[in-house]
Amino acid sequence: MALRSNGAVRATTAGAPAFPLDTILIGDCVAQLEKLPAASVDLVFADPPYNLQLRGDLRRPDDSLVDAVDDAWDQFESFQAYDAFTRAWLLAVRRVLKPTGTLWVIGSYHNIFRVGATMQDLSFWILNDIVWRKSNPMPNFRGRRFTNAHETLIWASKSADAKGYTFNYEALKAGNEDLQPRSDWLIPICSGGERLKGDDGRKIHPTQKPEALLARVLLAASKPGDVVLDPFFGSGTTGAVAKRLGRHFVGVERDRDYAAAAQARIDAVVPLGSDMLSPAPAKRDAPRVAFATVVERGLLAPGGRLADARRRYEATVRADGTLALGTVIGSIHRIGAIAQGAESCNGWTFWHTETPVGLAPIDAFREAIRAEA
Amino acid sequence: MALRSNGAVRATTAGAPAFPLDTILIGDCVAQLEKLPAASVDLVFADPPYNLQLRGDLRRPDDSLVDAVDDAWDQFESFQAYDAFTRAWLLAVRRVLKPTGTLWVIGSYHNIFRVGATMQDLSFWILNDIVWRKSNPMPNFRGRRFTNAHETLIWASKSADAKGYTFNYEALKAGNEDLQPRSDWLIPICSGGERLKGDDGRKIHPTQKPEALLARVLLAASKPGDVVLDPFFGSGTTGAVAKRLGRHFVGVERDRDYAAAAQARIDAVVPLGSDMLSPAPAKRDAPRVAFATVVERGLLAPGGRLADARRRYEATVRADGTLALGTVIGSIHRIGAIAQGAESCNGWTFWHTETPVGLAPIDAFREAIRAEA
DNA sequence: AACGCAAGTGAATCCACGG
């Protein structure tokens, strides 16, 4: 049943099933997990179907068609059907997880609330919810919602009493400029050379996760030599990262094409030396500050007047973070451009506010907000 | 039952309950909401009890006691009890919400998954989940988890088919460096002078939300004059921000002390002028102009030729305001789509007319007609 | 070679009004 074994099979007590280390098991995850011994896995990373309920197609403003996730494996008849599916795989995971093991699940608002509630119902104990902030999400094309710029991970132990789970706090803190690791992570989506593509140049899997995300999960909550299980293996990101970081993996995948691509990918991975297995320092976020934030924080009051350095133009601050120049309303940049009759303008340096010592550029407020972030 | 009315009571048809505008209703939220007329509220902001399951006291490294949320109102016997509670208030909210209204709920990982799943069960339609990233969260003292640096908001309409909800996309974009607004918001927690404190200097409410958070919610999803309901009014942040931003509020609060503090707080709020609140103009709200009008006014003559910006296609203006592309006749949009082989097309920006200084989009004619109207 | 511009793309529950 295993697609291929990298060799190692963990010795177990007589009669117990052998453990298929570093192997992709082909088939339904519940059925495959039943073949594994109980309490044998240190960490589970699960990326289940999201049950996206898309209606009709979506086009970009340039009329090109968005390649949606419309695969059969993501279709469920109802919430009830999805909940039953969720419950089944969570129970199977629960059995194979060690008492000290933890479970990670990733999802979006389409499914994560149902998954989280079911986890609680099955007495998993949530340790954190983690937000994966995407630095480069797909935009919202119709301007009718907020850009969906994040996904959610839930990190849980088997029960409220489960102690002794792995959390590499010191290493994470050292890798985060000596600041405590937070529940919000900024990581780009998987693209470029990391994205698996077929001979036709098309993506192999519609929802391949970035290796940086899995690396942070494994570095945070597992140790070298640990066994990491991924019941929805897909393109094998979990396996690739586990191998690179000196962890063992077991993957379960229903689709033979996905599994084959994952195996080839993992075969090409070169494990890091044990001396290298420390978390990489995170790139510090470049904070972009919105003018609306300046107003929100009360640094400038709605109704306040702004002027350019030579007091030739004046504009009024509005509650939503736009400016009004006469009857024209727009961003600080747009209004600055219109005032001067210019093509563009940097509103942060163009607009000034009155202070006891004369006009000061509003950029000072931006600096203040950046300093605290 | 109302603690105090600010005066306004909306006149309703005979027999229908009067609407208690800008008032705090004292009592259980389900019972109080039943007294409101159906479909009368534009936006609901709900900050329900989080059902925190704290086990024993939490102490800082210096052994000082963390003032945790352990109030009686936050204790539920079981998930089932919490779910029943959630279902009850969500149903009450559903009844008073207008078909075009939307619901916001805030929570943490302790309760948000249960609330979100129940919302879906009651056929609320999730529009976004929003992450409130705290710039200054309470640190994690034990170093056994990630610092809990965010809370989650769910934004939902009454049903999948509910259209016409308010989303002030253009204003949000203008206030955000001309970039579309994202699902992750960075806002500090409520502290300093904004935090309500009693005579003893202790905080009045354990989970007072920052006004900046409510401001962003109301500016995003409501209009001046809208009715905003908060069924768990607490310290009255929703009411204070609603009053400042020219929205009406209704609050329901069970605790008389909270309600009294909220009322005093709201009384001190000075509303902003309407010129700082008027909705930023959106293109989709601009009056429609028929292309036939352009021809009628003689801005373009029948028989005149139009071309796209790169002069790949050409069409002829007809007297009735249609275009002809060879033998095909249709609207400027339809013909533009056909010319390109596209699914759809905005003819106003696609088609151009010859001028002494080169091609100019026919949208200029539309703007001219709008300007004179 | 370096640079610039065009084209492509990503887990998406993505329109409103009038007849």
Next chain:
DNA sequence: CCCGTGGATTCACTTGCGT
């Protein structure tokens, strides 16, 4: 209520081609 249609709507990043 369904259907037709006007017409509004995108950000960060990668790849590839042409200069």
